[in-house]
Amino acid sequence: MYADAVLSVFSQRYAGARDKFISAVETSSIVERVNNIIHPVRGPKNERLFCDIAWAGSPKAKNILVLVSGVHGVEGGVGSAIQSDFVGRHRRLPADVCVVMVHALNPWGFACASRNDHEGIDINRNFVDFNAKLPDSADVIAIWEKLSKQKDAVDLVGEQREQFDKLSQGQYSKADALYFGGEKASWSRQTIEELVAQLKPEKRDNVIVIDIHSGLGPYGYGELICDHPPETAGQKKARELFGPTVTEPALGTSTSGVKYGLHDYFWHQQGDNVCFLTLEFGTFSNQQMLKVLFADQQLQQSGKIDWSDQKTLDIKHAMQDFFCPDETQWQELVLFRGRQVIEMALEGLTTNANGS
Ligand SMILES: [Zn+2]
Secondary structure, eight states, X not given: OOOHHHHTTOXXXXXXXXXXXXXXXXXXXXXXXXXXXXXXXXXXXXXXXXXXXXXXXXTTOSEEEEEEXXXXXXXXXXXXHHHHHHHHHOSOOOTTEEEEEEEOSSHHHHHTTOSSOTTSOOGGGOOSOTTSOXXXXXXHHHHHHHHHHTTTTOOOOTHHHHHHHXXXXXXXXXXXXXXXXXXXXXXXXXXXXXXXXXXXXXXXXXXXXXXXXXXXXXXXXEEEEOOSOTTSHHHHHHHHHHGGGEEOGGXXXXXXXXXXXXXXXXXXXXXXXXXXXXXXXXXXXXXXXXXXXXXXXXXXXXSSOOTTOHHXXXXXXXXXXXXXXXXXXHHHHHHHHHHHHHHHHHHHHHHHHXXX
């Protein structure tokens, strides 16, 4: 299908993924501007970590496509590959279109092969109003206690499946458990807030955001998840752009449930001209996912992580193999779908630019 050279955009690890992205950006004729935003915490080898934001096409364009990778750290390899492939393949963009690539929004999680950030925060549950009353987490914590005790026997069918859906909604009271939304705006959230302040969505005609994730759904399938509320402009736009491949948690048509504090919600607030979709690539089963996540969570709670310990590496490699499998078939499916979604988004933006 695709040649090895095409698939070489994939890297399970942050350093390799960043090198590929930066070198694609440096040799690109369409990238006009790059911001390398330094993260406050260093990586496992004491290396500096960055969220890199590249603007392709004129930053003044009326139509914007935003591609985000690495909200969930370890999932970054997927979105990074799609971003590097995009930059490498395009010599020009449609008129009045700018593509903004946010590479490794949670670089610490990517570099340390964790889903959360350096403060244990799940970035994709962090976009809540911390000045208002937070969702009650008592039920979720009770489920967490139960599932984490049975973690080797979790089979996630029937009642356990419902419990898993409830758990993954997000919780705001237990920092050392999964799906913790935090107590304040995370570094990654602030980075997005600063980007939006520069982007000024209210001054654009159309903004489409594609946030790339992995780990939920059938192997290799790229599900376009729309969390815009039913009957809103955003939902209508998502359906218009991508047709019946759009799924909606609110309607029960997605592999994902309704969740608190999603990255989506922040962009939804920017106006009716903003359409946000999560592009979620399936890998293996939810049971398998919980197993690797539990092991990583336990490791993080054990204190300082010893990167020279083989047990640490085994846990981290299992995370990388789960969220970004190093398998040709999977990579081909991801690349095909990634290209398809981007081209459809660009077409949608240009159709609108022509006023048709
Ligand atoms: Zn994710």
